Amino acid sequence: MRLLAVSVCLLAAAVLGTQVADNQFQDFVNKFGKNYANEKEAQLRRSIFLSNYVKMIEHNKKYDAGEVSWWMTINEDSDLTQDEWSEKRLGGVPSVAPGTKMEDVILPEVMDKIAKQGPPPKEWNWVSAGKVSAVKNQGQCGSCACFSATGAIESCFMISANDNAAGDLSEQHLLDCGFGHVVNDASGSWQAYGCDGAWPNVYMDYVKGAWNHEEFSYPYTSGSSGTHGACRSDDGGVHSKAYVTGYQNQWGANEANLEALLQYGPVATNIKATGGWQGYGGGVLYDGECCNAASDPNCVYAVNHSVLVVGYGNEGGYDYWLIKNSWSSGWGESGYIKLYKGTGHCGVAYSQQALPTCAVGYP
Template sequence: MRVLILLSLLGLAFATEDVFLNFAKEFNKSYKDGKDLISRRAIFMNNYEKMVKHNERYEAGLESWAQKVHEDMDLTSAEWMSKRTGGLPLYDEKTEFVDTLDERIVAKLKEMKGTPREFSWTDSGAVTSVKNQAQCGSCAAFSVIGAVESCFNIQRGKVIDDLSEQHILDCAYNHQVSDESGTWGAFGCDGAWPNAYVDWLMGKNYNQIESAYPYTSGSSGQVGSCKASSNGAYTDAWVTGMYNVWYCKESDMENLVMINPVSTSLQATDNWGGYSHGVMDDRMCCDAATDSSCIYNLNHAILVVGFGHDTASGLDYWLIKNSWGSRWGESGYMKLKRGTGHCGVGSLHQTIPHC
């Protein structure tokens, strides 16, 4: 009601820019007062004008991807980055990690003879529905649960679409794996390494189903105490191993993703908020193939579910399942340029579970 009153009072002033009014209505926006509304409108219009210019370049064949109006279009770049990234614990060039190689997956990789030009687990129904992490830095949890769901579907033939992310956020909180060479951990909404969650699940910690353990951190930005129950446990399949490599080659994901969707990390910039369709070639991103420091700029975990070639742009791409809801991108998915370690994708780690 508050936003409707404010919009009515200021409607005449905004009559020529009703794109903002449409945006506020479509995304059910609420602003604390008229000053806040005017400020958000100015931010929105600046972002909107950038989108229009970008799409003009796209239509002229000068860009490989298009933009669209999105729910965060009234945020500044810094605000968007704070909301949508930061899902990895802090690390730098001094951080050391240790590979964990499940020999069953290693054997499968050795048996593979080349890869096709295009492949996607979405074609066989092995990829589960898109979720929304919202206000919590829980991207690693969503990436891992997506990989585990697909693993169950592929390896066991047990179709399960919605295991609980909140379960591992709460119950695996502060779980760490350490040895003489490396340490990695899971810290709830403050970020996590995907392999820490998989390692925790390997300890016969059965997944919980979403209906029994629903996601709450998206609105609160907090994790809670562990509430796992035997009634909510999914026991038809479980995680028995893990293949996790660090400081890897992007191209290695081609064979790995044909075994199971791959949890990995990348550098998301504020360009990503408005991604609509096409192959993302982000000028703000680093390329790991030519920039050795690129892997130290990563801030977001995603799930790679396939790869292909886009004839319109002439670019190869990775097909990525994100955790920003189904209204983002192409129904929650993105095509990201493949072949240069773009945005650092697949260059720091590649992780899949064995089920």
Template sequence: MNKLLLVLTGVLALGSTLYLLSNQSSNLRLNIENDITIQWKLFKSRFNKRYADPITESYRLQVFASNYLRVLSDVTGTFGVTQFFDLTEEEFAATYLTLRVQRNVNATVSSPSTPKGQYDVNWVTRGKVSAVKDQGQCGSCWAFSTTGSVESALIIAGYANQTIDLSEQQLVDCSATNYGCGGGWMDNAFEYIEESPLTTNSNYPYVAVDQACNSTEIYGVLYSLSNYTDVESGNTVQLKQYLQQQPLSIAVDASYWYLYNSGIFSNCGQNLNHGVLLVGFNSTEGSWLVKNSWGTSWGEQGYIRLADGNTCGLANAASYPTVVPPITSY
């Protein structure tokens, strides 16, 4: 973004912020302005934010102020300052909400073996979920959702332990039916893994940019699938049944997740734009537990709780892989 555009956009952002503040009493407005100043300093320190020049920083401050006012007006108690608060909604979406949804004809469709009944499960506390990762400024959520579900399936099957760390970069670089940092789809990634087993992140490290596929880094213990299964779209009961067996890759509307801090979230629509991992359900509090790929400083140590039901469209495009014993390649 050039400096002139930054200035013009900053003026608009400032005008919008000042308009909102102008509706407050003078004392309250002063308190809010002071609060924003303090929170801005804390934000830059906590997330190690650095800007190229004063013009850029001034603009980012106005974006931050606009987002912070949304926190102050939140009645749900789920909003809070995140690492994305110096981004506009449009900037956030362009980088992080890049899922390309499609339902593939090659997916297995079957009925869950778990009977209807009690659906409470938490795969995190069971030790069957790998560590939270950070996709960085790359639209690779689909790759992290894919590896997350494969990693959990491998742990549950006894083929790996909780420290397993599969290579998202291999998917970004080598899954030709996806678009790398420009977005992708979990089912396409599952199909790639069926044909081309995944190596680990230590062999093929994540760099958060598109690269040419490097087959020389795909070696050692390799992990593959026999197939994958799509869950009936919109069927939350079936989704809960499948969740008893293993975590699932799901697509969600994460348009306002950049505002999420903690609690049970429900401020979303059905525009599927982000890939994540469904890892639990709690009937007592009426919530799903979802693992994200924005690092542990976001949300509840990298997780978000969503209200029971088809919140954020989480049941509209769910799938899970069936793993096979790993092989070794030299």
């Protein structure tokens, strides 16, 4: 490791200059409030940061030359190796064996509303409509499915209640109280495992016909602890503006289906996040490490992260899905990513499409 750190620092110094390299690392430490245990740890993190920084510079040269459609930036995870980053951010979707068939749940009310609206428009954006809650940070807990499900429910509440302030629900409540909840269908059982992952529909099923806690009364703590806690009640924080009545859940669908569902509301889905996601800064991500589900049937069995699709559009001639992530607003484009649309890139849309339905009031 010592030789690696020295070689990385020499490379960074050659590319950046020693003083610039030192300044960039110190700026990173100050911006993100990094505190390392000792000097040895600090030097290790410095070498990893500089390696990622040089990688960013080389990639962004390609972006400036028009060779790639997205650029990289520095974020709070820039002092982590790709393996460390993967351990921290990914693995929130339980694996299933290739060939596993899952049972769909199709709601007539959803399909009827979509049919009445006609063909999907060329572009769509729930963020611009004010129906998407603030970006949050799952931290080191594998709770991405909880965040994507909660985000979908928050948007559902805003849309059904016609109230842009009807969101901000508690992920910790779902993690703690929904732990162990099981959804049984013809293909098997799907369970919530807290910080060890879940499928978004399991959390939607857990709160169906029941109440949700608001964030202020049951704040998120698993981001630093890396584990769920004991379920607790707080009647002072029960959400009363809307509730979940059901959910539509489709497996192995496609992007055309996702485009149609988005007319009803934001949709939770699963993707395969690869190395390019770690340093993503903006633009339309097309990562050579990602599989394309439209041509690779095994892509859907490699998903490792749940996200919320909130729209779609075109930028620079590239069609994209607008996706709300759960790695803080300091990641990507203020917490969002534009993911290449048209090939099921990174498995988007083909693994799962989960959409809650809601009603105004208290169940």
